[in-house]
Amino acid sequence: MLSDLGYAKGDAYDLPSSEKRFPDGAQYRFELASIEGPAAIEAALEESSRRGLDVHRLSQGSGIQMSTDEEFERMLSATRSAGVELSAFPGPRGTWGATPTPTTIAGHNLAHQSEGMDRLRHLLDDVARGLSLGVRGLTIADRGAIRILNEARTRGIVPSDLVIKASALAGLGANPVSAQEAVDLGVDSLNVPSALTLPQLAAIRKRIDIPIDIYVEAPDSFGGFVRTYDVPEIIRVAAPVYIKIGIRNSPELYPAGRHLEQETVLLAEEKVHRMQTVRQVIERFYPEAVASARGAKGLGVAAAAV
Numbered sequence: 001m002l003s004d005l006g007y008a009k010g011d012a013y014d015l016p017s018s019e020k021r022f023p024d025g026a027q028y029r030f031e032l033a034s035i036e037g038p039a040a041i042e043a044a045l046e047e048s049s050r051r052g053l054d055v056h057r058l059s060q061g062s063g064i065q066m067s068t069d070e071e072f073e074r075m076l077s078a079t080r081s082a083g084v085e086l087s088a089f090p091g092p093r094g095t096w097g098a099t100p101t102p103t104t105i106a107g108h109n110l111a112h113q114s115e116g117m118d119r120l121r122h123l124l125d126d127v128a129r130g131l132s133l134g135v136r137g138l139t140i141a142d143r144g145a146i147r148i149l150n151e152a153r154t155r156g157i158v159p160s161d162l163v164i165k166a167s168a169l170a171g172l173g174a175n176p177v178s179a180q181e182a183v184d185l186g187v188d189s190l191n192v193p194s195a196l197t198l199p200q201l202a203a204i205r206k207r208i209d210i211p212i213d214i215y216v217e218a219p220d221s222f223g224g225f226v227r228t229y230d231v232p233e234i235i236r237v238a239a240p241v242y243i244k245i246g247i248r249n250s251p252e253l254y255p256a257g258r259h260l261e262q263e264t265v266l267l268a269e270e271k272v273h274r275m276q277t278v279r280q281v282i283e284r285f286y287p288e289a290v291a292s293a294r295g296a297k298g299l300g301v302a303a304a305a306v
Contacts, residue, residue, distance in 0.1 A: 008176060012202035018239040020209055026292035027239035028282075029056035029299075031087075031213060032271045033246045036062050036256035038074040040264040045082050047272040053279065054294050055272070057242060059087040059139050059165070062255040064130045076134045076302040083295025086302055087137035087165050090145075091126030092119055112141035112169040120144055131158060137300030141167040143185060150186020163300030165189040165213065168222065175200070176207035183208050189242065194218040194225050202237040213242040217274055224248040231278055232286035243278060245271045 002009050021027060035044050035058040048055045058079060064072065072088075079086040093112045101115065114120040123145050127138065136159065140146050146166065152158045164187055166172050172182040173192035182190045187210065192201070194215035204212065214234065218225045226248060227234075235241055247270060256264050282289055295301060 008203055008206060010203070011197070011199035012206060012237075013199045015198055015202050015233070015237050016206075017236050018202075018205050020205065020240055021290075022211065022240040022292055023297040024292055026290045026296065027241070028235045028289060029211075029240075029242050029292045029296075030054070030275055030279075031057040031059060031242045031244045032268070032275065033059050033215070033244055034061050034219070034253055035268050035271070036060050036253050036264045037067070037261060038071055038078070039261050040256075040268040041075045041086070042078050043265045044268040044272055045078055045084065047269045048275070049082075051272060051276055053272065053276055054291065055084060055275065056292055056294065056296065056299060057085040057087055057137070059089070059137075061089045061139070062253070062257075063089045063091055063093075064126045064135070065091050066255045066257070069129075069133060072130070072133050072135075073305065076305075080134070080302040083293075083299070083301055085137045085163065085299040086135070087139045087163070087300065088130055088135050089139045089141075089167070090130060091123035093123075093141060112167065114142045114144065120148075124148065127158075131162070132306045134302040134305045135300075136161055136303055137163045137165065139165045139167045141169040143170060143172070146170070146182075146185045146187060153186070159303070161300070161303075163188050163298075166191055168194070168213075168215070173204065173212070176204050179204045179208045183210060189213055191244075194222050194227075198230070198233055198237055201234060205238045211240045211242055212238050213244050214238070215244045215246050216278060217246050217248055219246040219250065219252075220248060221252065222246070228278055228281050229285075231281055232289065235282065235286060235289050245275050245278065247271055247274060 166187040168191035
């Protein structure tokens with residue numbers, strides 16, 4: 001049945017090299033996850049420049065709604081000047097709502113979905129505010145919001161260069177069929193489970209063309225994996241891929257704020273350090289792998305405010 005429907009019958013244990021690439025011809029890019037607030041974003045950019053490293057995407061999870069316009073403009077200005085994508089998490093999510101669902105065992109899988117149309121509208125209001133400030137990268141957990149934003153993009157209601165990234169909390173990308181669902185919804189960059197094996201990643205890559213995002217050091221809440229020595233093979237079989245750096249043995253930060261600023265800055269600088277350890281492994285075991293430069297085609301680098 002799977003063959004008749006056009007799907008693979010199993011994972012790709014032959015581990016074929018991916019011939020797919022980013023628009024600039026590169027195989028991989030670096031993403032630093034959970035870089036929260038202006039001070040942390042500026043620290044991450046300064047530290048990466050000091051170490052001679054190109055970071056391509058900074059993602060932040062506290063949400064557009066938790067920042068003032070001035071704070072968000074500061075974040076966007078810093079990343080725009082550096083040619084780096086800021087992927088912002090919009091608005092309300094289930095875990096912050098007045099609902100018991102996220103705290104239950106059975107309801108945990110729905111924790112980051114928008115319960116009700118009002119909640120979804122609030123999320124989209126937050127997106128509209130972000131776009132007016134110049135946001136061109138969004139990390140979305142709610143599948144309905146992904147679908148609506150893709151339809152709006154197709155109709156020219158939102159900018160055509162908006163990069164829609166499916167959050168690791170969206171529940172997409174665990175297998176090739178789920179990955180195809182993400183593509184059908186309009187996802188441009190897909191977070192997959194951080195523990196996927198190389199054959200599992202290779203099977204997903206055979207099915208889809210969009211970039212795969214995978215934690216190679218995952219926060220404890222995602223399992224705390226440290227997969228540094230897997231990275232060269234992940235690049236080879238899964239390109240184009242965002243090598244995503246979280247950090248093990250660190251606190252949950254959402255929502256961050258001034259009360260956690262010192263901690264967020266130190267964590268941002270340490271993630272850059274971790275990125276350097278990963279790059280050293282790539283240079284040692286897969287030196288011919290091609291990375292993007294900052295500002296490369298396809299990055300959701302912030303535009304000027306409207």
